[in-house]
Structure formats: structure tokens, C-alpha cells
Amino acid sequence: MTVESTPARTPRRSAGSKAGTTGTKRTTRTTKKSTEPALVQLLTPEGKRVKNAEYDQYVADITAEELRGLYRDMVLTRRFDAEATSLQRQGELGLWASLLGQEAAQIGSGRALRDDDYVFPTYREHGVAWCRGVDPTNLLGMFRGVNNGGWDPNSNNFHLYTIVIGSQTLHATGYAMGVAKDGADSAVIAYFGDGASSQGDVAEAFTFSAVYNAPVVFFCQNNQWAISEPTEKQSRVPLYQRAQGYGFPGVRVDGNDVLASLAVTKWALERARAGEGPTLIEAFTYRMGAHTTSDDPTRYRGDEERQAWEAKDPILRLRRYLESKKYADDTFFEELESESEALGRRVREAVRAMPDPDSFAVFENVYADGHALVDEERAQFAAYQASFADADGGK
Template sequence: MLTTPSAHDHELVAGLDTPLHVLDEDGTRRPDPLLDPLLSDVDVEMLSGLYLDMAVIRAIDDEAVALQRQGELGLWPPLRGQEAAQIGLGRALAETDFLFTSYRENGLAWCRGVSPGEMLAVWRGTSLSGWDPFAHHMATPQVIIGAQTHHAVGYAMATQAQGKDDIAVACFGDGAMSQGDVNEAMVFAASFHAPVLFFCQNNQYAISEPVGVQATVPLALRPAGFGIPSLRVDGNDVLAMRAASRYASRHLRAGKGPMFLEAVTYRLGPHTTSDDPTRYRDEKELERWRRRCPLARLERHLEQLGAPIEEVRAEAERRGQEAATAMQEAVTALPAPAPESLFENVLSTEHPGLLRQREQFRAFTGSLAPEHGEGAAA
């Protein structure tokens, strides 16, 4: 069993012993030789923008949870605590880079201009997808764990063959690292030198299973076995996440092949709104991670810089309320789809099996018509 990484492992994995970070928990800026060169453009305005992004996506997340509790949504996967990981990545990519995500990346959807109604459609059950992937350069959420990694690698190989500069990003959680799809995708990416970033948000739990059950060493070590370099980063430090994402982006665009980014973060809420996390984690652990809140950390840093923090807080409150109101209005305005639309947009061409199912559905609904009901023959 591997217990101590070799020198070669250290060449492939940065941040192995301590995740890379540039903001301490109290907001103090600290030097980092790898990330600092990628933060030369940082100023109060940019930092305030990142703070506002995180505050708005937290407000969106909280409102969606409330809507689910009110019976307006069937389900919602909260991201509270993971705002820095997603906003840091989202604000570092080019607009045309294509994202392939799982179901928790609503912070990335926000960065890509996805509207509240588009975010909610799937979870309300009025749409099979939610938004046009090509309008936002972001595929709709993938619920099958890890399947989107194959899609990302295929897209990256296609852009590479076409001579384009765009990259693909596959987003998944720590639980997906034990799925065959993710490991197969890394094999393909490494073998074909595909420009794809594997972005793992290690939020410490795969539903109720702690990450230590499936990984006795840092997850960032696994890609090293495929020859893929990794950065292990403090996922609650939005500046470190932005810098690491820029580093990975440059690596990919330089034709150096795939890269892996592990964001070490924490899911403060439940896995989904149908989950009860009090059954598998204790309050002390939760409180430790609350103190590492990504919004609070950046807020403290802004205070140290002398930023007009009260104005920033007020603007965050205004934008958050605006987003929450938009969600309240959007969820009830979503049109209920016709039942037969279930058979549309399933396959690109007609298929006998699908046609047969549609006819069976029509026969069934026809049998429910009044002339077929009780008393029709009387």
C-alpha cells in the first residue's frame, strides 16, 4: 500500500501535504510561489466581484432549498460551502470553454448566464434538460455519477482535431473518483493528450460515505498513475481556486495534455433535500468547516484591504434578494409539459421501440377518455 508519496509523485502533484492556498482562514494574504504569478491582476474591484458572485449563488441555493420545502421542486442538490470552488473556476475560464458537470454545479451555471428558470426546470419536472448547452457552453446536469467525464474527453478530442483553442472541463465529486467511467476517461485523456481539465470537488462526502472510506491517500494522487499532473487546492479559498484554474487552463492550451484539479472543500448542507446529514456526521465537524466559510474568508480579506465592506455587503444582499425573487417568479411560471412530450428529443432519429412506446401511451390515455369510463355502455 502506498503510504508515502515518492519524489516522482511530488513532481506530478502540487499541494499534496497542504492544499495550496493564498488566503488564510482569517483572511490574511500569504505568498505562494506557484499561484502568485497568476494573481497579478487582483484588486479590490475584482475581489468584490468574486464576493458578490459567491453571495448571489448562496442566495440562489438557499431559495431553491426553500422552494423544495414548499413543494415547488421535487428535489434540489445544495452547494452551500462550495461557492469558492465553483466561482473561482467559473471566473477563470474562457467563455467558449465547454463545461460538463454533475448536478451540483449551479455556481458554474450562474457564471455561464443560466437563468433561474433554466436552473429550476429539471428539478420541478417540467423539462428533461433545462437549457441549451450550446448557448451557454455548458452541458445540462448529468445525474449518472461520472458519465460526464467521457463526454468531456470526447469533446476535448474533437476540438483538438479541429485545431481549436478551447478546452473541456469535467466536474464531479469525490465519490465519482471510484467510478469506472472517471478512470476510463482519464486513460483516454492521457493517451490522446486531450485538453480536458478534470475538476474534482472533494466535499468530504459521497452522500453519506466519508471520503476516507474510499481513499486512504489524497485523491490528487490517483491521476498521477495515469501520468496526469494535479493541483490540490483549498477549495474554500476563491483566490487560490481562480489562480489554480488559470494555471490549469494555460497548461491545457499549451498542448501539454490533461490536468486534474482537486478542490478540497465541504458540503455544509445535505447531499440533496431528501438527505439527513445529521445521521452520518457530527456537529463538531460541521462547526470546524463553518469557520472556514469561503464568503467569510474573503470578507475578512476585503476588510484588511480597507475595502468599503458595508457597501459590498449591502450590494450582496440586494443582488441575492433580486435573484431569490427571480426564482420565486420563475418556478411558478414554468409551463407544465404535455405528457406526450416525454417521447420528444430522446433520439435524433425515429426508433421502432420508441414509436411502439408512444403508441402504447396513446392507447392507454385513450382508454381513460370519458367514453371508455364507468357507465359509458349504460
């Protein structure tokens, strides 16, 4: 059974581990196959539908139209993400955190939500924002430095992006405790990454959610790398098994499988709404690009690793399934391509129409009554900025 509800023995380290030595001898390592944790998968990388006794019921009535909708969601989200990356490279954005490769985890879980459920994202949940009806252009103001969010969280039940690593899990837990106190039957979901799983805030959120039986789903997108640190530096056991120690279920899902992500998240949300408490979902996926546009992943991982995951591309596998079942034809894909390009143009035009960020805003609101050091730094920065005008002849 995939869902862990009783403590399990700590598995031995896989062949790729760097830990696990005793004295001067290395411990015997088992093969990857023998230590591979259970993984919920409904759609293989080749686009083949596979059965799962526990989770099939949550997507049993999905229609061809809904499957095309999931495909459209992923394609348009990827197109938006690619445009944002290009805009950052052109100097239009200060930074961008790409979701490339994680579309299935985000779209699958995002489409499992009801309108009255509430979402606490990190800074990479562009696909979930899409599912919640947040206009993509509203995500970009913060990355351009012209606002602190860009949308009303209560309009879409989608909180502002959280930059502080892991803190949103505590916010989600407190909000979920309030939902339970109010007697509502909605649920809360908190997104975070494998790196954030090592933060104390996440551990505290697990503790409080379990003790108070909060209706919250913790959705960890394990994309293998916390910037340059691999997952094996975050945990001695698969991340989903951490839930056992706090007294609630954990499950690992194929995060590149949109159907499995949809089904498992539906199950977890229904548990929460029924008063059965929290769930930890580990969406096992892969960050195809850089952590952010300030990162160079070639310094810490090889091309062969990315190539292996490209074969598991979430969009490609659903397209293969749609084509094999004749649920989509060439006209559908061509029209979607045109819609995708139109979205890219709209995003590009919207960003270029935004004002330039105020370079001196960083010095404001640091101290309530001002500070001599901040004043000095502001003056130094002003002189630095003026030096460019002087070098250009005052233009």
C-alpha cells in the same frame, strides 16, 4: 512542490481511518499532521493573504473590483441556492442538490474560464452556471420536471446537467480530443465529486485523456461525503494523487479559498491550451448541507464536523479580506444584500409561474412501440391519481 509529476509512496492512514489492520493487531497510525497532503492556499480562513511561489502569478494583477466581483458571485449564488432549497421544501421542485459551502471552488474555477472554453457539469454546478451566464431560473425547470435542461449548451459553452455519475468526464474527454484535432487553443473542464472518482467512467476518461494528450481539466470537488460515504471509502490516497498513475499532474487546492481555486484552475487551463495535456484538480471543500433535499446528513455525520467547517466559510473569509484591505465598505455590502433579496424574489416568482409537470410523462418514450407492462403501470397510476379526486368529492 504541490503538483505531483512522479509517483509517491502511499501514505499511511490517518488517525480518523477505519482501515489498516493486519491480523489481530492494529497497524501503527501516524498523526494527521504527518500525513496531511500539500494544499494550495492563498487566503486563510481568517482572511489573511498568504504567498505561494507557484500560483501567485495567476492572481497577481487581480483588482479590488474583481475581488468584489468574486464576493458578489458567491453571495448571489448562495442566495439562489437557498431559495431553490426552500422552493423544494414548499413542493415547487421535485428535488434540489445544494452547493452550500462549495461556492469558492465553483466561482473561482468558473471565473478562470475563457468564453471559448467548454464546461461539462454534474448537477450541482450552479455557481459555474452563474459564471457562464446561464440564468438561474433556467436551472430549475429540470428539477421541477418540466424540461430536460432548460438552456442551449452552445450559447454559453455550458453543457446540460448530468445526472449519471461520472459520465460527463468521458464526454469532456471526447470533446477535448475533438478540440485538439480541430487545432483550437481552447480548453475543456469537467466537474465531478469525490464519490464519482470511484466510477469506471472517470478512470476511462483519465486513461484516454492522458494517451491522447487531451486539453481537459478534471475538477473534482471533494466535499468529503459521497451521500453517506466518507472520502476514506473512496481512496487509500488523497484523490489528486490518482493522476500520477495516469501520467499527468494532480494538485490539491483549498476549495474554500476562491483565490486559490481561481489561480490553480488558470494554471491548469493554460497547460491544456498549450498542448501539455490533462490535469486533475482536487478542490478540498465541504458540503455544508444535504447531498440533495432527499438526504438527511444528521444520520451519518456529527454537528461538530459541520461547525469546524463553518469556521472556514468561503464567503466569510473573502469578506474579512475585503474589509481588512478596505476594498469594500458598508454601502457595498448593503447594496449587495438588496440585490440578493431581489434575486430570491425573481427566482421564486419564475418557478411559481412554471407549469406543473406532466405526471404521466414518465410512461412515454420508454419503448419505441409501446409495452404491455408500461400500459398496465400507466393505468394503475391513473387509478391512483383518480383516488385523490374521489376522496375530495370529485373536486
